[in-house]
Amino acid sequence: MIYLDNASTTKVDEEVIKTINPYFNKIYGNASSLHSLGTEARKALEDSRKIIAEKINALPEEIIFTASGTEANNIIIQGIAKSKGKGHIITTKIEHPAVLETVKTLEKEGFEVTYLDVDEKGFVKNLEKSIKPNTILVSVMHANNEIGTIQDLEKIGKICEKKEIFFHSDCVQSFTKVPIDVRKMNLSAITISAHKIHGPKGVAALYLKKGTRLKKIMYGGHHERDVRPGTENIPGITGFAKASMLIKEKEIKQMEKLRDRLIDGLLKISNSRLNGDRTKRLCNNASISFKYVEGESILLYLNDKGIAVSTGSACSSQSLEPSHVLIAIGLPHEIAHGTIRYSLSKYTTEKEIDYTIKETKKVVEKLREMSPIRR
């Protein structure tokens, strides 16, 4: 299988598996226990915390491990909102549901919300203008999971710093692919997740600036700075830390090169367009719309050819609505309909990319033959 759905999830790196294994049946203690199996687990936990903190220029005590990126987003957004009780929240129209649905729920509970528009490339607009005296939180994702657009967090951070507003960014897609410096970017909180970087599923983390007060959303023991109760998932966490260390600059460059080869190849198909920005985009994302054909059909034909991708088509969503991100960048429904996201990994080869271009071309042509709206 040629796996080009790495924005959904990734294959766990062999090195990560090797790192994790002893924590299942050798060093299996509870990190809160005082005996040596417990203290060894505690050490693995704190070492992992240090590794993750270093990656984003945070302090180890500013890292809190959770069971998913979704959970981390909820802890931060609900936690800040509920500690303030009321106020105005700013986010964007292109966030992942883990942010969007959380904010929508707060809106129903009485918080005021602004959903920022984006331009045709997916860059956020009008942030400064939208800030009000009662704004308590700005949440803007770093890199978009569908179209790969990378926001200028440093610029947004400066605005939030000036106005003294809590600034959160969902960095699940960008972590290890785009440099993140929480100090330079004036970030108050970020979200990252292991399974997008060749780590295990069901483990993630948030960075929360020292001194921040949050209202907890879950009650239990006093683990993880008393923000996230629950026995720490030591195998997952050590695997997450290991995964964050593995990615090399060379591999990012390689992905960029293959991404560009893929984009150039696919754009040679007539009536196709690239979504997002050409350069300020994730090293592994190519989002392409093919006119007159529908995404789910493309996806299933590509699957028959051994290629795994994803689509923003209405037909493949449970709501039968096209992707909110594609609508936010101004794509008409019928073009959003034929949108395919190819997302590469460090394992992707040039041969795979060339095969994918060739097969996509055939599939799109075959479906256009079937399409009544082609002129």
Added chain:
Amino acid sequence: MYSEKMLERFRNPKFVGEIKNPDGVGEEGNMRCGDVMKVFIKVKNNKITDAKFKTFGCAAAIAASDALCELAIGKTLEQALKIEKNDIIKLLGGDVPAIKHHCSILGVETLHKAIEEYKRKQKK
């Protein structure tokens, strides 16, 4: 998500294409997801002798279009108008996901339009 039987039809539709000088053509769009289906029919002695389709839509819509054409061919206009969503789903192997049932309804409606157009032309 889809049964092998449905996928097989999606992969190798037998009735995709256009009919030159059709006796009736129907086109219908789907309000919900934005798909478009077109059905061409040939009619002789009140019987559908040939049917073809063109569809811009999901795998279920393409498979449903194909099943619809198969069901329509050989039927009288009255019989063809009685083809229901469930007849299409049955031919697709039965277990079409509920969220994809509207794709089969689209097929039924498109065929009705083609037959209507044929009847309108006959009256002239």
